[in-house]
Amino acid sequence: EIELSVKDTALAAKDGEIASLRHAGEQHETALAATAAALAAKEDELLRARQEQERELCFRGRGLEALGKRRRVAADAACMMDGRLVKVEKEKHDAEEDLEESRDNMNLQIRATDALMSKVDDLAALALAGGADAVAVNAIKYRALA
Numbered sequence: 521e522i523e524l525s526v527k528d529t530a531l532a533a534k535d536g537e538i539a540s541l542r543h544a545g546e547q548h549e550t551a552l553a554a555t556a557a558a559l560a561a562k563e564d565e566l567l568r569a570r571q572e573q574e575r576e577l578c579f580r581g582r583g584l585e586a587l588g589k590r591r592r593v594a595a596d597a598a599c600m601m602d603g604r605l606v607k608v609e610k611e612k613h614d615a616e617e618d619l620e621e622s623r624d625n626m627n628l629q630i631r632a633t634d635a636l637m638s639k640v641d642d643l644a645a646l647a648l649a650g651g652a653d654a655v656a657v658n659a660i661k662y663r664a665l666a
Contacts, residue, residue, distance in 0.1 A: 574599075574603060575599055575600075640661055641661075644657050644658075644660075644661045
């Protein structure tokens with residue numbers, strides 16, 4: 521009975537340690553969530569500031585900083601369109617690079633497939649020359665891939 525009491529005490533201590541660790545983990549998760557929310561808010565703030573700076577640079581580049589409100593709105597729309605055009609051109613360039621890489625990969629795959637087909641043809645010819653059953657060799661050689 522004393523031995524069981526000692527084991528129960530040890531188990532209770534371990535349970536206390538586990539509960540303490542869980543509580544600490546929950547506190548860390550809460551702190552991480554708060555930090556993530558603060559970072560997201562800061563990222564949004566920085567993005568808005570960057571967009572405003574880009575707009576101002578566009579205005580200055582066009583000599584439009586002294587415009588009235590209506591013309592400034594129209595110029596702002598033009599600057600936004602310029603920014604979108606640059607973004608679309610970059611996406612187009614990236615897509616063209618991806619297409620070129622895909623074509624290169626496809627050509628490598630075609631060459632590898634041709635090399636393997638040549639090996640199968642050579643092995644089939646060797647097997648037939650060695651007296652293998654022609655029906656069995658052709659069944660293997662022309663077997664569907666799927």
